[in-house]
Amino acid sequence: MTSQVYQEAMSIMNLDMEAKRAPALSSLIKQKTLTVESYNRRVRKKSFKVNDLVWKVRLPMGHRDHFYGKWTPQWEGLFRVIKVYSGNSYGLQDMNGNMTRANINDKFIKAYHPTIWEKYAQNIQKSFPEFWEYRQK
Secondary structure (H helix, E strand, C coil), rough: CCHHHHHHHHHHHHHHHHHHHHHHHHHHHHHHHHHHHHHHCCCCCCCCCCEEEEEEEECCCCCCCCCHHHHCCEEEEEEEEEEEECCCCCEEECCCCCCCCCCCEHHHHEEEECHHHHHHHHHHHHHHHHHHHHHHH
């Protein structure tokens, strides 16, 4: 077999490979788009507005207090969002008015939702203010 015949055979084989690669590439692209759609269905985007109440993760994550053991709280605070920065970063302030030292990424905070008992106490306080004034004395 001469080198010219060999090169022609290889070029024909390469053309055949290109014909096989095109459907494989389109199949790969289709699989990737399905994976992205599946992932995006499960992911919930977190976004907070100014004056939203949030919890902040206790850092370092996974640290356990010797007294509480596995019941060591993972979240702390009740913080108010003061400023929203680009890149999902937030400036926080605690309930005493103290600002946090640094901005915090949204993966380290979660929304605060009052418990049923807190909502119940607020309703009672509105309905019976004289009772709460008596309790405060």
